[in-house]
Amino acid sequence: MIRTQVAIIGAGPSGLLLSQLLQRNGISSVVLEQRSRSYVEARIRAGLLERGTVELLEAAGAGERLRREGLVHDGVELAFAGRVQRIDLKALAGHAMTVYGQTELTKDLGDAHAALGGTVLYEATDVALDGFEGTHPRVAFTHQGVRDEVECDFIAGCDGFHGISRASVPAGSIQTHERVYPFGWLGVLAEVPPVSNELIYANHARGFALCSMRSMTRSRYYVQCTPVDKVEDWSDSRFWDELRARLPAGYASRMVTGPSIEKSIAPLRSFVAEPMRFGRLFLVGDAAHIVPPTGAKGLNLAAADVRMLYEGLVDYYRSGSGTLLGEYSARALARVWEATRFSWWFTTLMHRFSDDSFAQRLQVAELEYLVESPAASWSFAENYVGLPFA
Ligand code: APR
Ligand code: PHB
Numbered sequence: 001m002i003r004t005q006v007a008i009i010g011a012g013p014s015g016l017l018l019s020q021l022l023q024r025n026g027i028s029s030v031v032l033e034q035r036s037r038s039y040v041e042a043r044i045r046a047g048l049l050e051r052g053t054v055e056l057l058e059a060a061g062a063g064e065r066l067r068r069e070g071l072v073h074d075g076v077e078l079a080f081a082g083r084v085q086r087i088d089l090k091a092l093a094g095h096a097m098t099v100y101g102q103t104e105l106t107k108d109l110g111d112a113h114a115a116l117g118g119t120v121l122y123e124a125t126d127v128a129l130d131g132f133e134g135t136h137p138r139v140a141f142t143h144q145g146v147r148d149e150v151e152c153d154f155i156a157g158c159d160g161f162h163g164i165s166r167a168s169v170p171a172g173s174i175q176t177h178e179r180v181y182p183f184g185w186l187g188v189l190a191e192v193p194p195v196s197n198e199l200i201y202a203n204h205a206r207g208f209a210l211c212s213m214r215s216m217t218r219s220r221y222y223v224q225c226t227p228v229d230k231v232e233d234w235s236d237s238r239f240w241d242e243l244r245a246r247l248p249a250g251y252a253s254r255m256v257t258g259p260s261i262e263k264s265i266a267p268l269r270s271f272v273a274e275p276m277r278f279g280r281l282f283l284v285g286d287a288a289h290i291v292p293p294t295g296a297k298g299l300n301l302a303a304a305d306v307r308m309l310y311e312g313l314v315d316y317y318r319s320g321s322g323t324l325l326g327e328y329s330a331r332a333l334a335r336v337w338e339a340t341r342f343s344w345w346f347t348t349l350m351h352r353f354s355d356d357s358f359a360q361r362l363q364v365a366e367l368e369y370l371v372e373s374p375a376a377s378w379s380f381a382e383n384y385v386g387l388p389f390a
């Protein structure tokens with residue numbers, strides 16, 4: 001039997017970041033992760049960080065390489081109806097975004113965690129939560145063939161959308177809200193210089209496209225695809241042709257192409273579970289909510305949850321007051337719904353939903369308004385860089 005203050009399920013960005021922040025504040029935790037460390041570190045996901053996320057990573061002692069290698073983007077480009085318009089995020093909302101791969105970030109968190117002597121039990125299977133509705137939460141698991149148990153004060157469910165934490169809550173105590181979008185994103189990673197210095201989000205009659213990057217020599221590009229498309233349907237040449245067809249001519253002709261080093265399809269969904277606290281169990285990050293990737297809010301929302309939970313736990317162990325912890329669910333959900341709204345709106349604005357010409361003309365009209373009206377540009381920018389914390 002292991003005794004710790006906080007048992008953390010899942011060693012994704014949420015679990016590792018929380019454990020690291022707690023450790024630096026003298027609060028013990030044990031992280032239980034079903035996969036291997038190399039599997040966790042190889043998962044490719046959006047890599048666009050809000051200022052608040054960068055600050056939290058620095059507070060966790062995992063911000064050093066990020067400061068050195070992260071690409072600071074002061075603006076973003078919107079392409080539609082044959083034109084391209086830049087939104088100056090820094091000038092409008094006062095903050096830039098940082099481009100840094102989530103794979104790199106997970107590695108940095110893993111290294112910082114190991115350097116502080118934190119415990120992550122990788123390949124811990126059959127994780128089972130118990131007692132969180134009372135005063136003695138426990139988490140049972142199997143590690144290296146041995147069944148064992150963690151006894152703790154609190155459990156943090158950082159185990160993603162398919163995890164066991166949310167599934168352990170009695171059905172009657174949880175409410176879920178969901179929207180599944182009728183398309184997916186086909187993503188390609190390639191060792192080619194990005195077509196532009198900044199990200200390009202493109203609305204096109206053939207469907208949405210996004211030009212992102214991991215570095216000045218590695219690009220991450222996406223095109224909207226159907227929900228039934230398979231990666232095998234998309235040769236590299238088909239992908240590049242389709243991406244070029246959806247970009248303004250200047251970019252299409254300038255784009256450097258090359259063999260893909262990764263290619264995958266992700267479905268798009270919005271999902272929110274409420275509340276995010278059940279007695280002594282807290283849901284954090286993707287375990288509680290999913291946003292479509294348009295705007296890259298997923299990781300930033302997870303970091304915001306971690307910030308609020310960690311502040312609550314530090315306050316609890318320092319002062320004995322449960323007030324901040326009691327406010328966790330409501331505070332986190334307020335931000336979750338703001339980001340859910342923005343991600344849904346941006347997705348709806350940029351993607352092709354049907355053949356309906358009326359809907360397509362409305363999208364273009366809204367994009368014209370967005371780039372022409374200072375008020376609309378500002379509203380976009382303040383959401384894109386991340387709304388301020390209350
Ligand atoms: N037992 C132990 N670990 C589990 C279990 C389980 N039953 N189920 C899932 N896990 C682990 C997964 O293997 C994964 O490593 O929990 C981890 C959850 O990590 P993520 O899915 O990355 O979720 P989170 O840490 O909240 O990160 C949010 O990742 O999906 C993106 O857009 C999202 O960028 C955001 C970030
Ligand atoms: C990415 O780089 O993978 C990325 C960037 C911005 C998004 C989504 C994904 O909105």
